[in-house]
Amino acid sequence: MFGKILIANRGEIALRILRACRQLGVPAVVAYSEADIDTLAVQQAEEAICIGPADAKRSYLSAAAIISAAIVTGCDAIHPGYGFLSEDDAFAEMVRAHGLTFIGPSAEVLERFASKATTRHLLAEHGLPTIPGSGLIRDDAHALEEAERIGYPVLVKPSAGGGGKGMRMVRSPRELEQALTICRSEARAAFGDDSLYLEKWLEENRHVEVQVVVDRYGNAVHLGERDCSVQRRHQKLIEEAPTPALGPESRRHLCESAVQAVVAAGYENVGTLEFLVDTEGNYYFIEINCRIQVEHPVTEMLTGIDMVAEQIRIAAGEPLGYTQADVDPRGHAIEFRITAEDVGHDFRPQAGTIEEFQAPGGPGVRLDSHIYRGYEVPPYYDSLLGKLVVHGPDRATAIARARTALAELRIEGLETTVAFHRAILSHPVFLEGGFTTNLLDRVGPAAFVAAARD
Amino acid sequence: MGAEERVTQPPTDPAPARSADPEKAVSLAVEAPDPADALAVSVTPGSRPGAAEAIRRLADDLLPALVARLDASGLGELEVRTDAWRIRLRKPYERRGPGSAAASPGSGLHRAAGTVPGSAARGARPATAAERHAHAESTHPGTTPAADGVQPGAGDDPLATPGGSSDAAPGGPASTVSAAASAGSAGGSHAAGPAAGPHGAGSAAGAHAAGSPPGSHGGGSAAGAHAAGSTPGSHPAAPVASATPAVATSPAVGYFVPREGWTSGRRAQSGDVIGYVDCLGIRQEVVAPVDGFIGRLLAQSGEAVEYGQPLVQLDLPGRAPDDGPADTGAPARADAGQASTAPSGAGPAAAASAPASEGA
Incomplete structure (x- = not known):
């Protein structure tokens, strides 16, 4: 150690x-x-x-x-x-x-998985289905040709990207040509690399990701999946596990194929493989995150495994010490990202003083947060104030606990997304487990909140 | 309102996951004659051409009214739209920034003390802070009691809120009190305690400004160089830095190496390199923030130092070393702790000599 x-x-x-x-x-x-x-x-x-x-x-x-x-x-x-x-x-x-x-992963591993396009190719070779897409785009003509082959609508994505920056969905060659210029400059500004690729756009999809843990000696387990379909402009707002989108058999199959592929491809340490799941339950690998993720507590609540400690142990060269059979995910967990954003004004980030702060409690309730009463939220960084995570034996209990916890949670002094989360919890689409990644953007958060109140 | 303005670049969005909008904001730090009135404004331009002209116009026509309204409203922030412009006016970011900027080295190091090699001199720093504290007490009778009164509340007290407490209303001595108070409470929550707090209030601006220039800004004054951090080129200001404490601070994390021959008593001009901090084998320059005489070393040669840590005291000509911070206590508050306004820690100096590059 x-x-x-x-x-x-x-x-x-x-x-x-x-x-x-x-x-x-x-x-x-x-x-x-x-x-x-x-x-x-x-x-x-x-x-x-x-x-x-x-x-x-x-x-x-x-x-x-x-x-x-x-x-x-x-x-x-x-x-x-x-x-x-x-x-x-x-x-x-x-x-x-x-x-x-x-x-974290070694420099070699990070480098091997640094490019999304390359990673997709690599993991496809190891048996993961991927969304029909192009390789790196050489020029506009190449892009148009590839888009024609894949079929519109297509998504233009930066190879070095993350966080939804530099991404555009286009429905026609004309839109594609415009988007290429914009995406290149956005990608260059955000990541210092303007290489792009195209991907088939799945109109209605869910974002499901598989958590893997791999030690240096090739021992690996998956810790189940997380569903991160409640998004706004590709920013995750709520994550939960297990995913309501797939049955137990499909979930097991997804997770097992993910961990096999990633071990075969030489991954190490904790990592997350992101998939899109279409309305028929087909899943497509999209990218891998070579780090601890914001939403890791969801998995911790289910498995009881301290993932940050695992990460540290593995980096220190310790062997995993357990097998897949020892991993026993139980119940249902949901995480709410509490951010300092003004939902009424297009989620504008806020800075200011936390004038009042009261954390929720009770069984199955966890709040990971660095704030306290009197804390000044600085304007320079991510607007995440904390993560409320609830756990229960089943989804209904988890939702009930989430309601209670969100009612107890008080953060005053600046605008937060707490009320927005409460609204989502009373929306039938969420309650049915039917959220897709484009729902909020299509409906608009304001309309969504209004609908939820009815 | 006779304000000077400086256009600064926005703080770059560091967090990859953050939504994109704020990146386009241009920040304006507006400084009133009384630095305690300083306000931060961020303006989002709809179009680039003529932006400077438009900003100037908005600043003249709109700002005074907005400032008055914000002041009267008790709100922390106001936003209006006109033409393609969005003008957001925010009260000084009254974090413990001013306090903590100065307090940070003290408190951080205090914690680090036992564990860092070569920490012998670290004990000296809190002591320095304590001296200043004592000094602040004697020179700011109105200030320190307030700080003390607040301190027990420390982190629990929402006092640092802009506009949240009556003391915090911008303007005049009341603000000074509240700045000191919040600095005090910041200090209270840290190991350095009371020593760090009021010290912060008294000397933050200077320490902060001096702390900011990386080695590459060596030529600049404390004030100017800091602004350079966020505003390349737009702030030719203020080799003045007459504000506040004559302490050269560390431009980096690393090991301190005093410059050979630059020993106690030697005259140093603002911008002179008086030492180095070795950061991964690269020497970052420690720069004299003001004209003065090299005084006490606040860190030993070879000692591990953090960013912003006071390293060398500069005795001002014709003044006792500790006089510096005292009479410039108030400006510290303008430091307001924001990247966009942090340069306004340098602001008092800038305001004093009216060097503003843009407009008025």
């Missing part, structure tokens, strides 16, 4: 990692930007180090600042959390070059 771990992230995930370190008995140092001095992880840490100004480029995205912080505080490993540098193979390589361990 590691001697000391540097936590190179912020917000709720920094606190989550700190907790995992404590439970493992490993000392930890929280690296923070000047804007995050008041964050809970910094307050609670035995040791914390300021790595730069609020601007993430000079703090949480600065490989040099983070590695230097690890060195001067005597750490031998760095946990990158999610976002920021968590899937950056160059960073992972640099960490290793300084004699430290990157907690």
Whole structure:
């Protein structure tokens, strides 16, 4: 095990990692930007180090600042959390070059899975069905040709992307030509890489992802799937498991084929394979996330496995120590992402003071959050305030617990998505488990909330 | 309102998952003659051409009315749309930023003290803070009691809210009190405690400004260089930095190396390189934020230091070293802790010498 771990992230995930370190008995140092001095992880840490100004480029995205912080505080490993540098193979390589361990897949593995197009190709070779799509687009003519072959509507996607940036759905060659220019410039701005590819657009689909855990020695398990179909503009709002979209047999088949393929392709550490599931229950692999995910608590609630601790153990070279037969997911869990966003104004991110904060409680209720009364939500970063996760023996119980918990949860001082989540919980489509990824965007969040109140 | 404006780039969106809209915002830091009135404005342009002209016009025509309305409303933020513009006016981000910017090194290090190699000198820092605290008490009689009064409430008290407490209303001494108070409560929740708090209130702006320039900004003054962090080129301002504490801070995380020959008593001009921080083998320059004389080393040679950590004290000509922070306590508040407004930590200096690059 590691001697000391540097936590190179912020917000709720920094606190989550700190907790995992404590439970493992490993000392930890929280690296923070000047804007995050008041964050809970910094307050609670035995040791914390300021790595730069609020601007993430000079703090949480600065490989040099983070590695230097690890060195001067005597750490031998760095946990990158999610976002920021968590899937950056160059960073992972640099960490290793300084004699430290990157907690996550090795640089080689990150590099192998860095391009979505390549990854899709690789995992298709190992037996995963993929959405009909193109390779990397060479030029406009190539794009038009490929789109014709796949059949409209198609989705234009950046190869290096994530978080829905630089993506456009087009229904005609004319729209495609326009979208190519926009997507290239968006992708270049967001990821420094403007390579694009095309994908068949599934009009109605669900987003289902499979959690895998693979140690360095090729031992692997899946921890079931999560359904993340409640999205707005490709941003997940609610995640749950098991997915209401598939029966037990299909789910087992999906998860087993995912873990087999990913092991065969040489993956290591925790990871998530994302699939789209169409209305007939066919699933298509779309991408892999080589990091701990925001929604990992859903799986933790079901399996009882501390995934951040697993991640750390595996990076430290420990063998998995259990098999698929030992993984016993129970019940149903739902996570609500509580963000500081003004739903009434197009989910505009908010900054300001938490004037009132009251956390919910009771059986099967978990809140992962870094906020407290008096905390100032800084304007520079992700607007995630916390994650409310509920668990129950079945979906109906989980929903009932979610209602109670969302009623108890009070965050005042700025606009949050708490009320929006309450509205979703009273919407028949959600209650029936019928959410598809485009529902909110098609209906519009405001209309959706209004409908839910009726 | 005779405000000067600076157009700054928005803080870049660091979080990949974040929605895209705010990226397009252009921030305006508007500084009133009394820095305590500083307000942050973000403007989203509908079109690029003539943006500067439009901003200038909006600032002259619309801002004063908006400011008045925001002030009267008790709200934290206002937004209006006119033509293709969206003007959002937010009260100073009254986080413990000002306090914490300065307090952060102190408190962070305090925690780090036992564990970091070469931490011997770390004990010195809280002591410095304590000295300042004492000083602040003597010079800001109106301020410190407020801070103390608030402190027990610490994290539980929603006092730092912009507009949330009557003290926090922008303008005048009341603001100073509240800034100090929130700094105090920030300090209270950290290891450094009371020492860090009021110290923060007194000296945040300077420490913050001085802390920001990475080595590459070595030539700039504290104020100017900080602004450069977010505003390349648009803020030629203020080699002034007459504001506040004459302390050169660390531009990076790494090991401190004083510059050879630049020992106590030597005269240093603003912008002079007086030391280095070795960050992964690359020397980042520690820069004198003001003209003065090299004073006490606040970190030892070879010591592990964090970003923003006070490293070298600069004694100001004709002043006792500790006089600096005292009479410029109020401007600290303008530091408001935001990237867009953080440069306004440099603001007081800028405002004082009216160097604004754009408009008025």
